[in-house]
Each structure stands twice: as structure tokens, then as C-alpha cells.
Amino acid sequence: MTPDKNLTCPQCNKSGYKSPAALKGHIRSKHPETPTPRELPATLSVKLPDKAEPGYHSINCPTCRQPATVYLKEDGTIASSSEIPKAPPTSGLSHHKHQIKRAAYPEVISARYKMRWNDAENRWKRTVCLSGTHGKTGVEIPWHEMGVDEFWMLNDCHGVIYIQPYIEKVSRWFQIHHRWRITRRTSRASADRVVQDHWEWLKQSKVPRIVMQRKFKEIPNSEEFPFREVCEMFIKGLLGRGAGYTQYYFTNTFSYMLAQIAYEKAKGIKDWERIELYGCELEQLESEFVRQRPGIEFWFGMLINMGVEIYVPESCFMLYPQVIGKLPTGQQVMVNAPGYTAYGYKSPSMEEARAEGQPLGTDPIEENVIGAWDDYEFIDHTYNLNEAIARVVHAHTLELFVPENDALNEFLEEFK
Amino acid sequence: MRILPETIKMTREITEALVKSGGRAADGGISLPFLGSMVFLAGNGHHVDIGSLYGASAIVAGLVKVQFNLEGTIYCIDPYNAEIRNATVRGGPELQGKVSATPEEFWKNVEQFGLKDRVKLIQKNSHPWPEELKDTVFASAYIDGEHTGDTPLNDFYNLRGRVTQYIGCDNYEESYPDVVAAMATGMQTDDWFLFYKNLSFVSLRRILPARTGDNAVSILQM
Numbered sequence: 001m002t003p004d005k006n007l008t009c010p011q012c013n014k015s016g017y018k019s020p021a022a023l024k025g026h027i028r029s030k031h032p033e034t035p036t037p038r039e040l041p042a043t044l045s046v047k048l049p050d051k052a053e054p055g056y057h058s059i060n061c062p063t064c065r066q067p068a069t070v071y072l073k074e075d076g077t078i079a080s081s082s083e084i085p086k087a088p089p090t091s092g093l094s095h096h097k098h099q100i101k102r103a104a105y106p107e108v109i110s111a112r113y114k115m116r117w118n119d120a121e122n123r124w125k126r127t128v129c130l131s132g133t134h135g136k137t138g139v140e141i142p143w144h145e146m147g148v149d150e151f152w153m154l155n156d157c158h159g160v161i162y163i164q165p166y167i168e169k170v171s172r173w174f175q176i177h178h179r180w181r182i183t184r185r186t187s188r189a190s191a192d193r194v195v196q197d198h199w200e201w202l203k204q205s206k207v208p209r210i211v212m213q214r215k216f217k218e219i220p221n222s223e224e225f226p227f228r229e230v231c232e233m234f235i236k237g238l239l240g241r242g243a244g245y246t247q248y249y250f251t252n253t254f255s256y257m258l259a260q261i262a263y264e265k266a267k268g269i270k271d272w273e274r275i276e277l278y279g280c281e282l283e284q285l286e287s288e289f290v291r292q293r294p295g296i297e298f299w300f301g302m303l304i305n306m307g308v309e310i311y312v313p314e315s316c317f318m319l320y321p322q323v324i325g326k327l328p329t330g331q332q333v334m335v336n337a338p339g340y341t342a343y344g345y346k347s348p349s350m351e352e353a354r355a356e357g358q359p360l361g362t363d364p365i366e367e368n369v370i371g372a373w374d375d376y377e378f379i380d381h382t383y384n385l386n387e388a389i390a391r392v393v394h395a396h397t398l399e400l401f402v403p404e405n406d407a408l409n410e411f412l413e414e415f416k
Numbered sequence: 417m418r419i420l421p422e423t424i425k426m427t428r429e430i431t432e433a434l435v436k437s438g439g440r441a442a443d444g445g446i447s448l449p450f451l452g453s454m455v456f457l458a459g460n461g462h463h464v465d466i467g468s469l470y471g472a473s474a475i476v477a478g479l480v481k482v483q484f485n486l487e488g489t490i491y492c493i494d495p496y497n498a499e500i501r502n503a504t505v506r507g508g509p510e511l512q513g514k515v516s517a518t519p520e521e522f523w524k525n526v527e528q529f530g531l532k533d534r535v536k537l538i539q540k541n542s543h544p545w546p547e548e549l550k551d552t553v554f555a556s557a558y559i560d561g562e563h564t565g566d567t568p569l570n571d572f573y574n575l576r577g578r579v580t581q582y583i584g585c586d587n588y589e590e591s592y593p594d595v596v597a598a599m600a601t602g603m604q605t606d607d608w609f610l611f612y613k614n615l616s617f618v619s620l621r622r623i624l625p626a627r628t629g630d631n632a633v634s635i636l637q638m
Contacts (some may be wrong), residue, residue: 144607407421
């Protein structure tokens with residue numbers, strides 16, 4: 001490959017410019033009245049062997065004469081950087097090497113086991129795990145834990161990195177959107193960076209049950225969500241509004257999933273006892289999620305009243321009110337405000353109010369009683385976690401090990 | 417893992433008592449402090465002991481439960497088939513006591529330590545898994561049954577889905593390659609990993625946080 005130095009100025013016919021940039025610079029400085037040509041002839045011609053295979057080839061850079069590499073396309077021309085095919089992910093090993101094997105801190109998993117266990121009947125509670133895709137708690141989906149009867153997933157999350165490897169564990173998939181939406185050839189990028197066609201995936205899916213608006217002939221495992229039956233069973237004439245009734249109250253797919261659980265329990269199809277919700281945050285920063293939250297809370301209430309336990313991870317935004325905070329960068333973030341779940345709101349705290357010079361009223365002592373029920377069977381989750389961490393820290397105080405190790409060494413000496 | 421001084425004291429008492437009564441603890445009881453400390457870490461919940469022989473390992477587990485006020489029963493699985501045990505257990509010249517034991521000797525030792533109500537004996541092989549323990553969930557387990565062939569791996573597979581915290585195993589040493597292979601397999605499953613190893617005792621724990629790599633999680637990130 002050699003440089004073509006014959007670029008010539010169209011105004012003064014001066015030649016020898018070896019790059020369009022050099023020629024443009026000349027035109028701008030010497031002939032400012034002349035508009036700079038939009039496209040100039042290429043300056044470089046590549047001379048590669050006649051039968052060069054497509055792919056990478058070593059050349060000497062025509063400008064700096066240093067060794068360089070170019071990618072030759074099928075048609076024999078040099079590919080621009082955007083045309084060079086992306087290298088496949090090495091061997092896939094890097095993806096599997098760090099596959100998530102645990103979903104939460106061991107103390108939390110241990111507590112979950114206790115909560116999932118039915119002491120009275122010496123068995124696991126009938127538990128269903130519902131999962132969305134939000135990374136905050138989606139990574140906590142308990143794929144490897146015991147005591148979960150079924151995993152239910154939704155929408156096009158089959159490509160999400162912490163869901164894709166475990167799809168065979170999913171027993172039910174909810175895709176309640178309208179057909180015109182789900183037949184669009186778009187989906188979230190999958191873990192192996194191949195964009196999956198959601199509609200195609202639904203058609204070929206091995207998930208045993210795919211719950212949809214109706215049974216679609218293209219999707220063999222699809223089944224119809226019992227919409228009217230559910231509404232008649234749980235809402236019917238109970239939600240009055242204005243001159244009539246609200247006939248249904250489903251604000252997102254999770255609402256349908258929760259309603260399905262209530263339906264199966266009420267009909268005696270399966271006596272669900274516990275629901276665990278992961279990957280569902282509905283951050284109140286986006287209007288879509290503001291619209292979606294009420295339906296979930298509504299069905300939560302319905303299910304609790306039916307004796308079904310609801311569980312969310314510690315950091316989950318559901319079942320908590322939130323306030324909007326701000327990062328130093330100005331970005332808005334959600335912050336859980338647990339104090340607002342009971343009377344004696346924590347915000348502003350007594351300290352904050354005092355600092356602001358607000359009047360404290362006549363009885364500032366009784367600020368908030370949450371967690372003060374020492375005789376309460378169900379220990380406050382924050383207290384429980386703090387206590388667990390305190391135990392861990394205690395167990396790792398090095399001073400404790402000195403006499404213990406001495407005792408152990410003395411014991412082992414006896415076997416020599 | 418902290419090796420509790422209490423478990424060392426218990427071990428001395430147990431081995432002494434067993435030797436007096438003509439029995440023995442496996443390897444002179446050298447693994448018992450590790451086992452006892454593991455049972456303590458597992459906390460409340462049942463414990464299952466595969467290969468109970470004279471009951472030393474079951475007794476240390478039971479004593480830990482009692483001393484630290486932990487809930488749970490000690491389930492012992494041992495067919496007490498003297499013919500098979502004599503044929504498969506190699507007794508070295510330094511071995512104190514007989515190779516095989518009887519259920520009567522087991523119960524005598526258990527009763528001596530006041531654990532009759534905390535211990536249950538299932539006089540069967542550990543594989544196939546005893547029907548009466550099919551749905552029982554354990555906080556911890558100890559594998560010290562048959563050390564050869566498929567049995568160690570079958571024991572792990574049988575316990576894998578029934579134990580919530582720790583699986584301990586004895587004879588994790590080169591003399592017993594099948595035991596080593598079984599536990600090495602266990603460590604590489606998705607839900608179990610190596611927790612502790614000392615001499616011939618090894619303990620696996622169910623799922624802990626990744627410490628390195630993309631998914632590493634520290635306490636501060638909980």
C-alpha cells in the first residue's frame with residue numbers, strides 16, 4: 001500500500017497534497033472565497049495481494065510508515081472501524097466464571113429459611129417467587145435456595161443476565177401485554193449479548209405455562225388469564241366509584257400475577273402460603289411506575305387478608321413509602337422512608353426538628369415506638385439484621401482466637 | 417471456624433468414656449471438636465449423623481445442642497451391619513477398640529451422656545435415603561459412613577437438598593480417594609462450597625457471598 005500524493009488544488013492546481021485534510025487546509029487558507037469541497041478524492045490506495053482473504057492484514061501505515069493492521073472486507077476493500085465485525089465473547093467462560101451463586105447475605109438466607117418453614121406442619125410453606133428485572137433486588141432471586149415451590153417471571157426478561165441462566169427453573173411466565181406490543185421484534189439484550197426476539201422466544205419457550213390475555217395458537221404453552229372470573233371473584237360490586245363500580249384494578253403485570261395467586265388459593269387449586277417478590281421496585285421517579293404501584297399494593301392487601309405472607313428484600317422499594325433524595329451530582333434518587341409506615345413519623349426526627357428550631361410540643365419523649373415491642377413474636381427486620389451483623393463481628397474478634405487456638409493446639413498435640 | 421474450647425472438653429470426655437466401655441471414636445476423636453463447632457455454628461435445627469458406630473460424633477453434636485441451648489434432634493443413620501463394616505473398614509495396628517459396634521453399645525453410650533431423648537437411630541443404610549427422613553430438613557450433617565465406592569457421593573447428594581447450613585465429612589484424606597472425590601464434587605456444585613478443612617475433617621457451607629469478581633458483595637453493600 002502506498003500513499004497517493006497527487007491530490008491537486010482545484011483553484012491553483014498545486015499538487016502533492018497527500019491527504020484531504022491537508023488539501024482542505026490549503027483551500028481554506030489560500031482560497032478563502034472558495035467553498036471547501038464536501039468530498040475529496042481518497043488519498044490512499046491499498047495494494048494488497050490479489051487473493052487476499054477477508055480478515056485482518058498487516059500493512060505499513062501510508063502516513064507514518066509504521067506497521068499497522070487493517071480489516072479486509074469480503075469485497076476486498078478496507079473496512080472502517082464500525083464495519084469490523086465484533087469479536088465473539090472469548091469462550092463464554094468469563095460469563096460463567098462469576099455466575100451468581102448466592103442471593104443474599106447468609107444471615108438473610110438463614111432468616112428466609114426460617115420464615116419459609118411451616119413449624120406446625122414440619123414442612124416448607126407453599127411459596128411462589130415473583131420476579132421482575134430491576135437490578136436492585138433482582139439479583140437476590142433465590143434460585144439456589146430451598147423452600148420455593150415455583151418461580152414466576154414476566155415480560156421480556158428472559159435475556160437479563162441474572163435470569164437467563166435459570167430459565168429452566170421458571171414454572172410460569174406472565175406476558176399480559178397486547179399482541180401488537182409483544183410481537184414487536186425487540187427484546188432486552190441477553191447475557192450473551194445476542195438480542196433475542198421476544199415473540200420468537202415465547203413461541204419456542206419451554207416454560208410450562210405462559211399466562212397471556214388469551215391462548216395464542218403460535219405459542220403452544222400459552223393459556224388465558226381468567227380475567228373476568230378473577231374480577232367477579234374479588235372486586236365485583238365492592239369498589240364503588242361515582243355512579244358505578246370499578247370493575248378491575250390491574251395496574252401492571254405483577255397485579256395479574258398476584259391476582260392469579262389469590263384466584264388459585266380461593267378456588268382451592270393451590271393453597272399458596274407465601275409470596276416473595278424480587279426485582280420489583282417501581283421507583284417513584286418515573287410516571288409509569290407511579291401509575292403502576294397502586295395495583296400491587298391493592299393485591300398485596302387482598303392476599304394478606306387471605307393469609308398469604310408477602311416478603312420483599314430489605315432494600316426493596318415496595319411496601320415502603322419513599323422520599324426523593326438528591327446525589328451531589330444533582331441526580332434524583334429514591335430513599336426509603338420507613339418512619340412513614342406508622343404513626344409518629346420519623347421525618348423530621350426530633351433531633352432534626354430541634355436543630356431547625358421547631359417547637360417540640362409537650363411530650364417529645366414518645367417519638368416513635370416502632371420496634372419497641374420486646375415481647376413481639378415477629379422481630380423487626382432492621383433489628384434482626386443488626387443483631388446478626390453484631391454476632392458476626394463478635395465471632396471474628398481476633399482476641400478470642402488466641403486462647404481457643406492454644407487449647408486446640410494442645411489437644412492436637414496429644415495425637416502426635 | 418472458631419473451635420470452641422467446650423467441644424475439646426466434650427471430646428476428651430467422650431473418647432475417655434468410649435475407650436473405657438470398649439468402644440472407640442473415629443480416629444481417636446480428633447475431628448470431634450471441628451464437628452461440634454460446626455454444629456454450634458449451624459444453630460437451631462436438626463442434625464443428621466451418617467455412620468454412627470459407637471455414637472461419638474452423635475454425642476458431641478447432642479452435647480453441643482444441650483450446652484448451648486440449641487433446638488433440634490440428632491438423627492443417626494447406621495445399619496449396624498457388622499459383616500459389611502468388618503469387610504470395608506481397615507483397622508490399623510494402633511486402632512483402639514473393635515471395628516464394628518452394635519446398636520446396644522450405641523444406645524448405652526448415648527444414655528451415658530443423658531442424650532436418649534435428643535437422639536434418634538435409623539438403623540438403615542444412608543442410600544437410598546431412609547423413607548422416614550424423606551421430608552426432614554437439617555441444619556447440619558456429618559458424613560462418616562462407608563468411605564469407599566459411590567457411597568460418599570451418594571451421601572452428599574442425599575444431603576445436598578436437605579441441609580440448610582453445613583455438611584461436615586470425616587476421612588477427607590488421600591487414603592480415602594472416594595471421600596475426597598465426593599466432597600470435591602460437592603464443593604463445585606452451585607449451592608455448596610468449601611468452608612473449613614483441618615486434618616481429615618472438611619466442612620461445606622451452603623452459599624456464601626462471592627468474595628472476588630464481578631459479583632463480590634461486602635457486608636457494607638447489603
